[in-house]
Amino acid sequence: MLVIVDSGGANLASVRFALERLGVRGTLTADPAAIRSAERVILPGVGSAIAGMKRLRAKGLVGCVRGLTQPVLGICLGMQLLFEQSEEGSTPTLGLIPGQVVKLPESPGITVPHMGWNTISPARAVGLLDGIAPEARFYFVHSFAAPVNAFTVAACQHGAPFAAIAQRGNFSGVQFHPERSGPAGARLLQNFVEGRV
Amino acid sequence: MLARRIIPCLDVRDGRVVKGTQFREHEVVGDIIALARRYRDEGADELVFYDITASSDGRTVSTDWVARVARVLDIPFCVAGGIRSLDRARAILHAGADKISINSPALENPALIGELAAEFGSQCVVVGIDSRQEAGDWFVKQYTGDPDKTQSTRWRTVDWAREAQQLGAGEIVLNCMNQDGMRQGYDLTQLKLVRAVLHLPLVASGGAGSMAHFSDVFRLAGVDGALAASVFHKGTIKIPTLKQQLIADGIPIRP
Numbered sequence: 011m012l013v014i015v016d017s018g019g020a021n022l023a024s025v026r027f028a029l030e031r032l033g034v035r036g037t038l039t040a041d042p043a044a045i046r047s048a049e050r051v052i053l054p055g056v057g058s059a060i061a062g063m064k065r066l067r068a069k070g071l072v073g074c075v076r077g078l079t080q081p082v083l084g085i086c087l088g089m090q091l092l093f094e095q096s097e098e099g100s101t102p103t104l105g106l107i108p109g110q111v112v113k114l115p116e117s118p119g120i121t122v123p124h125m126g127w128n129t130i131s132p133a134r135a136v137g138l139l140d141g142i143a144p145e146a147r148f149y150f151v152h153s154f155a156a157p158v159n160a161f162t163v164a165a166c167q168h169g170a171p172f173a174a175i176a177q178r179g180n181f182s183g184v185q186f187h188p189e190r191s192g193p194a195g196a197r198l199l200q201n202f203v204e205g206r207v
Numbered sequence: 208m209l210a211r212r213i214i215p216c217l218d219v220r221d222g223r224v225v226k227g228t229q230f231r232e233h234e235v236v237g238d239i240i241a242l243a244r245r246y247r248d249e250g251a252d253e254l255v256f257y258d259i260t261a262s263s264d265g266r267t268v269s270t271d272w273v274a275r276v277a278r279v280l281d282i283p284f285c286v287a288g289g290i291r292s293l294d295r296a297r298a299i300l301h302a303g304a305d306k307i308s309i310n311s312p313a314l315e316n317p318a319l320i321g322e323l324a325a326e327f328g329s330q331c332v333v334v335g336i337d338s339r340q341e342a343g344d345w346f347v348k349q350y351t352g353d354p355d356k357t358q359s360t361r362w363r364t365v366d367w368a369r370e371a372q373q374l375g376a377g378e379i380v381l382n383c384m385n386q387d388g389m390r391q392g393y394d395l396t397q398l399k400l401v402r403a404v405l406h407l408p409l410v411a412s413g414g415a416g417s418m419a420h421f422s423d424v425f426r427l428a429g430v431d432g433a434l435a436a437s438v439f440h441k442g443t444i445k446i447p448t449l450k451q452q453l454i455a456d457g458i459p460i461r462p
Contacts, residue, residue: 023303123377127209
């Protein structure tokens with residue numbers, strides 16, 4: 011069973027629909043027992059880190075998510091929450107991947123939010139990218155991002171480099187929206203669903 | 208490198224896609240879902256759905272078709288039309304839209320921009336600006352969905368764009384009304400002026416008639432996205448051909 015954590019954020023429907031297009035049913039739930047017993051877990055999220063952590067706390071899910079041992083995929087804000095802290099309101103986050111999420115720097119010709127289709131540079135081979143062309147573009151929309159470090163699987167460049175995909179143990183995160191990234195995004199979700207992480 | 212975006216715009220009235228000229232004389236061009244699928248398959252980078260009657264009628268868009276669109280699309284889409292409250296925005300985002308765009312309601316209540324950004328994040332708050340040239344400058348118009356209800360505002364376009372950015376908008380769509388439906392090219396002068404005061408993504412709207420117009424607006428006005436309706440609806444410009452041409456022109460584009 012695949013579970014989508016109902017963290018109350020706004021892109022829950024689009025993640026669920028993307029899984030439906032792959033013929034996979036994602037159960038949307040905030041029940042810690044259901045999340046713990048799931049085969050795989052998706053942690054979606056849009057909006058601010060403060061609001062995202064507040065929602066997880068309000069639903070009593072912080073400890074639950076931190077303790078998961080099955081494959082977990084954080085998407086967009088869901089990825090950012092996997093890190094230690096967000097500069098957005100100096101919010102402590104889940105602390106599952108080392109690093110602090112910071113605001114993307116603005117500069118001439120570099121607009122923030124980083125919004126649109128960008129390429130990524132894989133740092134190492136991972137199952138999530140199986141069957142995806144190296145020049146594939148993914149849809150990003152965010153103003154904050156995680157740093158490139160030892161846990162970066164693929165980096166993206168927008169004014170400065172940042173982590174597009176990060177992974178530590180069973181926790182993976184993607185800064186872009188695979189559910190809105192055309193066939194490449196669908197393939198990434200399929201890889202996750204089929205256990206290629 | 209971040210790709211420039213090609214964005215077909217679907218004006219929705221009573222559940223059908225329509226198109227007018229200079230915001231008048233609307234004709235039905237097709238079914239929402241059929242057009243959404245077509246543009247997805249042709250390689251559109253994003254879609255915008257404007258319920259053009261919603262603001263001027265005091266109505267809001269139904270979330271029913273938003274969810275139907277969200278089911279079929281694997282590219283992002285934005286919904287606009289009479290969104291006046293956090294609850295309304297939430298309903299549309301929860302139905303599966305990636306962004307909401309506010310235009311007249313932002314002019315009525317500028318604080319709404321910041322409230323939406325605080326609740327959902329700036330990245331999903333688009334401010335649409337309908338702008339018309341008058342006496343050597345550009346001014347913001349309101350309630351443009353119905354010509355009989357269209358009003359002038361006190362805002363110069365450049366000032367309102369800057370204000371919207373400061374209040375927390377995540378993107379600006381500038382509808383150049385003089386050019387709308389004329390197919391004579393985007394208003395490069397105006398777009399350059401607005402680009403210069405923004406660090407946000409800027410999307411050009413109004414005036415696309417040829418592939419060269421897209422190339423010009425990316426190269427000369429520095430916009431992040433180019434929105435068009437009739438040239439795509441009528442098949443005058445095919446998105447795959449347009450994208451090939453833009454790539455040949457050296458513009459970063461998702462093939």
